[in-house]
Amino acid sequence: MQKIAVFTSGGDAPGMNACIRAVVRTAIYYNIEIMGIMRGYDGMIQNELIPLDSRSVANIIQRGGTILKSARSDEFRTYEGRKKAFESLKSNGVEGIICIGGNGTYTGANVFYNEFGIPSIGVPGTIDNDLYGTDFTIGYDTALNTATEAIDKIRDTADSHNRVFLVEVMGRDSGFIALAVGIAGGAEAVLIPEDQKDELKLFEMFSKRKESKKSFSIIVVAEGEEGGASTIAIKLKQQFPELDIRTTILGHIQRGGSPTARDRILSTRLGVSAVERLLAGGKNECVGMVNNKIHYTSFKEAVDNKKPLPDYILSLIEILSS
Ligand code: F6P
Numbered sequence: 079m080q081k082i083a084v085f086t087s088g089g090d091a092p093g094m095n096a097c098i099r100a101v102v103r104t105a106i107y108y109n110i111e112i113m114g115i116m117r118g119y120d121g122m123i124q125n126e127l128i129p130l131d132s133r134s135v136a137n138i139i140q141r142g143g144t145i146l147k148s149a150r151s152d153e154f155r156t157y158e159g160r161k162k163a164f165e166s167l168k169s170n171g172v173e174g175i176i177c178i179g180g181n182g183t184y185t186g187a188n189v190f191y192n193e194f195g196i197p198s199i200g201v202p203g204t205i206d207n208d209l210y211g212t213d214f215t216i217g218y219d220t221a222l223n224t225a226t227e228a229i230d231k232i233r234d235t236a237d238s239h240n241r242v243f244l245v246e247v248m249g250r251d252s253g254f255i256a257l258a259v260g261i262a263g264g265a266e267a268v269l270i271p272e273d274q275k276d277e278l279k280l281f282e283m284f285s286k287r288k289e290s291k292k293s294f295s296i297i298v299v300a301e302g303e304e305g306g307a308s309t310i311a312i313k314l315k316q317q318f319p320e321l322d323i324r325t326t327i328l329g330h331i332q333r334g335g336s337p338t339a340r341d342r343i344l345s346t347r348l349g350v351s352a353v354e355r356l357l358a359g360g361k362n363e364c365v366g367m368v369n370n371k372i373h374y375t376s377f378k379e380a381v382d383n384k385k386p387l388p389d390y391i392l393s394l395i396e397i398l399s400s
Contacts, residue, residue, distance in 0.1 A: 081111040086144040087118030087179035091217025093341035094144040099135040100349025119154035125166035164194040180204035188377035191362040200364030208252035210383040211375030212366025219340040221332040229263035236294040246307035246327040249300040256300035271302035
């Protein structure tokens with residue numbers, strides 16, 4: 079293999095730049111030419127490839143976002159779009175690709191490999207941490223820290239005004255962020271899409287609130303919970319009109335900012351391993367970190383399976399919320 083390309087796709091995540099840096103410098107270390115594809119699959123279709131060298135990734139390890147930009151591509155979902163993408167890679171002499179992104183990125187990469195046979199290695203880049211085949215994804219740790227810091231601030235007002243705060247965190251289909259932030263932020267309850275009974279439990283908890291003598295509450299709600307925090311707030315107010323309830327949706331502040339040291343190290347290890355795997359003949363798989371060791375999973379297995387939530391985590395919240 080003489081030339082490879084790297085791109086970021088889907089929602090940006092802090093640490094993507096650190097990963098791009100690792101990929102570029104590893105390729106150069108092994109005397110391989112490396113190109114960057116701008117704007118994910120859309121840029122691949124539009125032939126937006128640029129040569130990268132060591133200096134082009136200088137001073138980015140600490141930066142959030144992605145210097146290669148990102149997009150969610152509708153055109154790549156079509157065969158015609160993927161064919162254009164293949165032709166643009168061929169015209170640039172690209173023989174292998176590294177894609178940094180989430181579930182949608184992996185799904186696209188799997189289909190693309192099966193149709194056109196360009197070897198590709200995925201790197202898990204999403205704040206949601208919902209990818210099978212890795213314990214942690216790039217950006218998750220930074221997002222947790224950002225959300226926890228925000229909750230610490232909200233807690234001051236909740237305490238001063240004896241209020242109930244429903245704080246909505248990201249996580250389209252999963253409760254990984256919500257559960258971890260719930261623990262780190264000392265939440266009384268966490269509502270996640272994976273738990274069908276959590277709303278009922280919340281109402282039960284509030285009906286016993288007088289006994290617990292609590293004056294304020296922080297409830298973390300995952301974005302993927304039905305209706306989100308705003309709907310839960312309305313239902314809670316209907317049932318308990320005496321409560322002074324406020325809702326805060328943290329939103330995209332969780333996606334930005336400088337990556338934590340933990341995310342930078344994870345991104346670097348995954349980036350280096352992705353290139354080494356590609357050069358060693360890896361074709362249609364993603365790299366991950368399992369029990370602090372590099373681990374490879376086929377794209378198919380990664381997209382066909384749902385990563386389970388660690389079961390100890392829900393019981394922790396129950397124990398600590400009394
Ligand atoms: O997948 C990452 C994520 O931040 C989800 O948690 C969220 O639902 C989604 O992306 C938001 O995407 P967008 O920025 O395209 O609105």
